[in-house]
Amino acid sequence: MSDATLEAVQVERPGRLKEFWYYFRENRGAVIGLYVFLGVFFVAVFAPLLAPYDPTEQFRDHLLQPPFWQEGGSLSYALGTDALGRDLLSRLIYGARFSFFVGVVVVVIATTGGITIGLIAGFAPRWLDTIIMRLMDVILAFPSLLLALVLVAVLGPSLLNAVIAIAIVLQPHYVRLTRASVISERHKDYVTSAKVAGAGRLRLMFVTVLPNCLAPIIVQAALSFSNAILDVAALGFLGMGAQPPTPEWGTMLAEAREFILRAWWVVTFPGLAILITVLAINLMGDGLRDALDPKLKRS
Amino acid sequence: MSEPVLVAENLTQEYVLKGGLFGQDRIVRALTGASFALEPGKTLAVVGESGCGKSTLARVITMIEEPVAGSFVLDGTPAGPDTLAALRTTVQIVFQDPFGSLNPRQRCGQILEEPLIINAPEMPAAERTRRAREMLTLVGLRPEHYDRYPHMFSGGQRQRIAVGRALMLEPKVLVLDEPVSALDLSIQSQILNLLVDLQERLGLAYLFISHDLSVVKHIADDVIVMYLGRPVEIAPKADLFDHQRHPYTKALLSATPMADPTLRKQRIKLVGELPSPVNIPDGCPFAPRCWKAEARCRTERPELDQGTHRAACHFPE
Amino acid sequence: MSLLEVRNLSVDFATTSGSFRAVDGFDLTLNPGDITAIVGESGSGKSVAFLAMMGLLPWTATITSDAMTFDGHDLRAISPRERRKIVGKDMSMIFQEPMTSLNPCYTVGFQIKEALRIHLGMDRKARHARAVELFEQVGIPAAETRLSAFPHQMSGGMNQRVMIAMAIACKPKMLIADEPTTALDVTIQAQILELLKSLQEETGMALVLITHDMGVVAETAQQVSVQYAGQKCEQQEVTALFSRPHHPYTAALLAALPERATTKHLPTIPGVVPGQFDRPKGCLFSPRCSIATDLCGTTPPPVGGPEIGFARCHFPINVTAEQSA
Numbered sequence: 001m002s003d004a005t006l007e008a009v010q011v012e013r014p015g016r017l018k019e020f021w022y023y024f025r026e027n028r029g030a031v032i033g034l035y036v037f038l039g040v041f042f043v044a045v046f047a048p049l050l051a052p053y054d055p056t057e058q059f060r061d062h063l064l065q066p067p068f069w070q071e072g073g074s075l076s077y078a079l080g081t082d083a084l085g086r087d088l089l090s091r092l093i094y095g096a097r098f099s100f101f102v103g104v105v106v107v108v109i110a111t112t113g114g115i116t117i118g119l120i121a122g123f124a125p126r127w128l129d130t131i132i133m134r135l136m137d138v139i140l141a142f143p144s145l146l147l148a149l150v151l152v153a154v155l156g157p158s159l160l161n162a163v164i165a166i167a168i169v170l171q172p173h174y175v176r177l178t179r180a181s182v183i184s185e186r187h188k189d190y191v192t193s194a195k196v197a198g199a200g201r202l203r204l205m206f207v208t209v210l211p212n213c214l215a216p217i218i219v220q221a222a223l224s225f226s227n228a229i230l231d232v233a234a235l236g237f238l239g240m241g242a243q244p245p246t247p248e249w250g251t252m253l254a255e256a257r258e259f260i261l262r263a264w265w266v267v268t269f270p271g272l273a274i275l276i277t278v279l280a281i282n283l284m285g286d287g288l289r290d291a292l293d294p295k296l297k298r299s
Numbered sequence: 300m301s302e303p304v305l306v307a308e309n310l311t312q313e314y315v316l317k318g319g320l321f322g323q324d325r326i327v328r329a330l331t332g333a334s335f336a337l338e339p340g341k342t343l344a345v346v347g348e349s350g351c352g353k354s355t356l357a358r359v360i361t362m363i364e365e366p367v368a369g370s371f372v373l374d375g376t377p378a379g380p381d382t383l384a385a386l387r388t389t390v391q392i393v394f395q396d397p398f399g400s401l402n403p404r405q406r407c408g409q410i411l412e413e414p415l416i417i418n419a420p421e422m423p424a425a426e427r428t429r430r431a432r433e434m435l436t437l438v439g440l441r442p443e444h445y446d447r448y449p450h451m452f453s454g455g456q457r458q459r460i461a462v463g464r465a466l467m468l469e470p471k472v473l474v475l476d477e478p479v480s481a482l483d484l485s486i487q488s489q490i491l492n493l494l495v496d497l498q499e500r501l502g503l504a505y506l507f508i509s510h511d512l513s514v515v516k517h518i519a520d521d522v523i524v525m526y527l528g529r530p531v532e533i534a535p536k537a538d539l540f541d542h543q544r545h546p547y548t549k550a551l552l553s554a555t556p557m558a559d560p561t562l563r564k565q566r567i568k569l570v571g572e573l574p575s576p577v578n579i580p581d582g583c584p585f586a587p588r589c590w591k592a593e594a595r596c597r598t599e600r601p602e603l604d605q606g607t608h609r610a611a612c613h614f615p616e
Numbered sequence: 617m618s619l620l621e622v623r624n625l626s627v628d629f630a631t632t633s634g635s636f637r638a639v640d641g642f643d644l645t646l647n648p649g650d651i652t653a654i655v656g657e658s659g660s661g662k663s664v665a666f667l668a669m670m671g672l673l674p675w676t677a678t679i680t681s682d683a684m685t686f687d688g689h690d691l692r693a694i695s696p697r698e699r700r701k702i703v704g705k706d707m708s709m710i711f712q713e714p715m716t717s718l719n720p721c722y723t724v725g726f727q728i729k730e731a732l733r734i735h736l737g738m739d740r741k742a743r744h745a746r747a748v749e750l751f752e753q754v755g756i757p758a759a760e761t762r763l764s765a766f767p768h769q770m771s772g773g774m775n776q777r778v779m780i781a782m783a784i785a786c787k788p789k790m791l792i793a794d795e796p797t798t799a800l801d802v803t804i805q806a807q808i809l810e811l812l813k814s815l816q817e818e819t820g821m822a823l824v825l826i827t828h829d830m831g832v833v834a835e836t837a838q839q840v841s842v843q844y845a846g847q848k849c850e851q852q853e854v855t856a857l858f859s860r861p862h863h864p865y866t867a868a869l870l871a872a873l874p875e876r877a878t879t880k881h882l883p884t885i886p887g888v889v890p891g892q893f894d895r896p897k898g899c900l901f902s903p904r905c906s907i908a909t910d911l912c913g914t915t916p917p918p919v920g921g922p923e924i925g926f927a928r929c930h931f932p933i934n935v936t937a938e939q940s941a
Binding site: 188189190192193194195196197198199200203208211212 | 384
């Protein structure tokens, strides 16, 4: 090529990850959220090493002992004990594991299902699209906790069933989100050129279009992670989720209900744990949205 | 004269606009009665304003859409649903916007190799990579660009990648849908030169769609002027720019700004807007804006006359 | 006194990887009744300079200048409140995309009357009469009924006419047209350019035409300023610029026009406009220039005098003996 462009200097532009981190870092709340989230994750992974006691071990001599800074408290049970003499700190630490388990499983089930159905709806002929979307509207029309309760009542109360129920309830959000971005992407020129190159429908769906729809889905995944934790706690509180003596935060709250006036710590600490985790994840989700949503990007 | 590689016969495309719950469905006549032939190594330019059906023509020729009427023959094979797979490699397209036409999540190499993965799955990966790297040099990029993402390239470089991708399957016909109108002037000439070089080297036939008459004048061999879905004038380039037989072509040419301030030419001012292709007037579609229109033009639709310089007008010049 | 006086205007943007200079030492003097075209490729900073004058840039932008006065107001020291009184009234702007520059939620009549209400404080009746008058002035047929139309009910050309009507509603002293016809079809473009020119003649306002289209420049402007990578590289009267460009970039740009081509191969400018990361040290055009020497690569060139079109070049071309003397 006689006059082809060969630039004299080709300087590296910043990579995607670096750019992502730049925009994420702008949002201070998101960074704090990320650190808290990583902290909780660390606690969940290393729970057996961090927790002073087994979460189900009962210390009959120390029933409802207050936290260490209150009169009658001691450092050996730093956050006090519950009505059966179990160490609250250990239970909270182990509880983090369940919260993570719930979050991860719910997000995995809901995203896989939701993305697949959303892709199908986005590419389907109009009648199938309508059927799928009306079905999703029906699910969305139920109050989410009520629907989850009904599903758990049908499936039987256990942590896993609660997780499945919540995943089903959260799924329509992913379907709508995926479908919306698929519809806006599929008319772009690069999809047409893949078509002209002879790409089949499956290839178009999963290889060409899907990677370009992931940004909003990732944000939604972060937000539904916290939603899942909240919902499972609610189900646990209502006795339809994890069953005692599982140290799940919502279940712990339910067990402690009757001592709310006598021993504030048995309700406050699990509640705080839920609050902090959910808040951290939501803040992080906000930052993710800022960093991934090109509409908000400043050039 | 060599055998034409693309012969189109009376191509017609319509879209149905759903009228909603109570409204009536309306038919958009995007393309009506387009007939032409294209020889290898030649460039046929399609000129017109928005809504004239030039992009629809591109979509029909590249088999993204099937025409509602008419037919076309590619390289001796009539195009249709049965021959689609066989003809896939014969015709490829380059789009206007190099920012939208490359998948932002694929590396340059993947973009180039995708047509091969789909159409020649038995080809070994090493061979594919070799061809992609060769293509990079052919379109004036460097082999080390292979691993970059589209956002790392400038508009002109992306358009080179888009041209490269279209050429990976070694097509005989390349449809160029406004390939330079989104580019800066200094880049535009680079891409035009690339296209000229590739045509000489590979004997490609170009269907060059554009609204820019100065580019068309430079690159085309033959020109079709379209108005509201219909060809109104078909002629070899020299004849067309020498004298225009259809009043619309005349107006279009006089409206094109020339980069010469000393040239104060008499401009034909067209009154009115482009009518929408939903309600194309009876008779000559250009009649409402034409200064020569008479009663006959509003009732009777003119057809293309015969010869080398054809025009669809009751009063051609 | 000149209407607009800008000296050494620079705009920097804070980005992911450090600051980026979008406009570098922009100078412009504009008298009432001037038609000046600012020509440049994308990224040459031609729009940014004017957005900076109007105070329409986001907070990531840092604006510095030695002087920036408009109609006796110092635009650097002006309060946002004062600026709003000027912008849209004495200094107004029309944009490239007529479809997105109008608010799709309101009728065009409402939008044009809003400008009249805020800047001129006219009463309801006067506003309506003026709006109809303006629509007729910009050549919108059936003005009375078009006032109650929504932007999506009209074509691009009509919307651009509405934008122009809004821009001239308060009889501005300066109208900035930022790529006013790029999104329009050729025949409509001709109509809009005619309209802008005739309005300029009627009202005597200064017209700034920001564009990348050499054809539009040649047919419309009197003065032309050529921008490259944020810098002005040349400014000349239009016929002189097209016949005797002094900066190699201008010359190369003109040579690259397909309509000036003599062979199948066009003369090209190799390479691309420098971006944020590959800004040359010396002359910004030197990596792409055909006559560049070592000096060009190391030392930024001086700005020449008016006799060589203020060319920012070490070796201006097309210079006659008496000019260089």
